[in-house]
Amino acid sequence: MNSPYLAQSSSVAQIMVKVLLALVPAIAAYVWFFGPAVLVTIALASATALALEAVMLKLRKKPVKPYLLDGSALLTAWLLALSIPPMGPWWMIVTGTAFAIVIAKHLYGGLGSNPFNPAMVGYAVLIISFPVQMTQWLAPLSIAQSHLDFMSQIGYMFFHALPQGAQLDAFTSATPLDTLKTQLHLDRPMAAIMSMPVYGAIGGTGGQWVAAAYLAGGLYLLQQKIISWHVPAAFIATIFIASGAFHLIDPAHHASPWFELATGATMICAFFILTDPVTGPTTPRGKLIFASGAGFLTFVIRTYGGYPDGVAFAVLLMNICVPLIDAYTQPSVFGKKK
């Protein structure tokens, strides 16, 4: 044995478990406001991820048990499951997870070596391949005209079958961000849009509470020192400032900055996706640059792009820049401060 002989009792698995734990409040809020379908999505994504992870580890001749138990595959699965519509068809969930685990993670060298956030790769593949299914979100229970019971939801996910007389439109809706985009396109005034039932006090009905739960989970991760403040702070601040400026200049076409923070994937991205250590920079200054860049791109794609949310592409674009950011933000060494 060699010095140091001591080690802090932390492990990759412990970190991942804490992150998973931090997601629980948001999942609970999700179930409360949108029904339990998301649990099935998570379960299916998890099972797929673990199975494929095991197969890939075997193929790559890595020890299966310690790597499978590190929790990273599970986390990828959860993040992907939480990013896609909760009642998506089973094959879509499996395809997205497979892309994330097999291609984005293992073909790039597995844990620690993948340059792109696996969950976001999975998401990007799905939104490009299945744009229709990827925009069929469940309407919040409180405003849906009708809703499916749990068994019917599962039936829909696995067999694409609805019970007699049920209408897809009755229990699905576009996301608040999507709705905003289409309504603005129709030249409806902002105030009228914001009074539609999908909108709550700040963000989307229900969705805003899920966002709040992500925030709570993120604060727990900060408190546990699993993540540092740099990424969430820079990401949130950039979105807030960019959307705030546009909102001030042209309030008729730009929602309030608070709305931008409380809708879509802003919060999950700030605390759970951008903070993925493997695909982000390691230096504090690098983190600030990386997260600001992602925030700005998110805002731009949301405002001008063709996709409902900009987060996934913003993250992937910034992932490409990480080696460069790291190289140019090296802190000065002890005794050599400029």
Place this chain on the structure above:
Amino acid sequence: MRALHHFNGGVHPPEHKCESTLRPIQQPPLPEKLVIPLHQHIGNSAKPLVEAGDTVLKGQMIGKAEGYVSGAIHAPTSGKILSVGHESVPHPSGLKDLCIVLEPDGLESWIDLQPLDPLNMDPSTLRNRLRDAGVVGLGGAVFPSFIKLNPGTGKRIKTLVLNGAECEPYITCDDMLMRERAREIIEGAAVMRHMLHAEEVVIGIEDNKPQAISAMREAAGQSMEVVAVPTIYPGGGAKQLIRVLTGIEVPAGERSTDLGVQCFNVATAASVHRAIRYGEPVLSRIVTVTGNVRNPGNFEALIGTPMDHLIDQTGPLEGSTGAIMGGPMMGFDLPSTAVPVVKATNCIIVKSDALFPKKPQPMPCIRCARCAESCPADLQPQELYWFAKAGNFGKAQEYALFDCIECGCCSYVCPSHIPLVQFYRYAKSEIWAQEREKKAADLARIRHDLRLERIEREKREKAERLAQKSAQAKTAENSQPEQK
């Protein structure tokens, strides 16, 4: 009050210091034999002055300092020299080294001691005394102290820092020394201040040693400042302590004297005091013996005492798995516990699986940057690891590999349990090896060139000689007819 500064990084490993501070410093019985290595300091090995069969007095010089950077070695007690030869020594390499084996006669007959009155003496005389007394840094670096007490002409030392931080877990030898012999340390510091013409003396002690702090404050009075510094590993690294106390950052490869600071360990100050005021060379040191033993404690051990002998005093326990010399963060595995105590031995930790559990299998680096946050040298350990592992030593040097002080903080915090420091040691030794090879190759090339040149020259000279000869022969020929 002095405004304290801060260095980045650092960790808080469990301290395990209470165990060995329950009893005062103990005097172990004389061992049956002492094994005294001739190389206990940075620099050249000392040259043996005795042979097997000689009898020696306590304090007699038995190894002479060789060259400038070296230290003298003395007989820790009176007795008979059994042999001068290669023995196992406490070194990470596990290699044997030249040692003098001494059988004590139990009489403790001293040489004639020659005390000096330092404050009226020229520093150069005092430096010679320290050199002959074998005074070296007892904090673990064992650099000859007389060299560090020679700041060089034209250099002003503003601050003399005494290091009583003792930041590594388990080690308490300085703590106990400060509690029990604060006077000696302060007297030694006064001598050092005189030698360096230092304006001020600041003594840094981590705030987890309140008894040492109050003992030192009492001994120092108004003459020196005793400062409680925050407890954080590696706050006792010379550079880190200098930073905390003075705000000065000493870059790697530069000497603190160039920035007006010099730093010594408290135990070194005590041995300076004894060497000057009493004429006593370094014959013993305080050693913490702790870990998997019944009664951990501190011992004033003669240099050359087999470590077994000390461990026996503490009552060894079942389940021991070898021992570490030094602390658990920067120490190293001893080849066996039969090796002798040397001047660098501040601590012996008897290991067990319970105290030092095996680390789990390393996982891949997840770039979490916990290592970088903990690095007191402000390096990017994860990048260094990557470059070292890939054998990309040029890049590793670009990322300041040689600024790494091998403190182990990065390995300590790494959630993937990667033995990072081992990779850095490996990279450093590879780079040194390459440089040696290159030097050797350069030397060989120069030799080759010189040889070619010599051959050329010889040829030329031969040709010239021949030409001369033939010219002479010609003149001779020409002159011959005249003689005829």
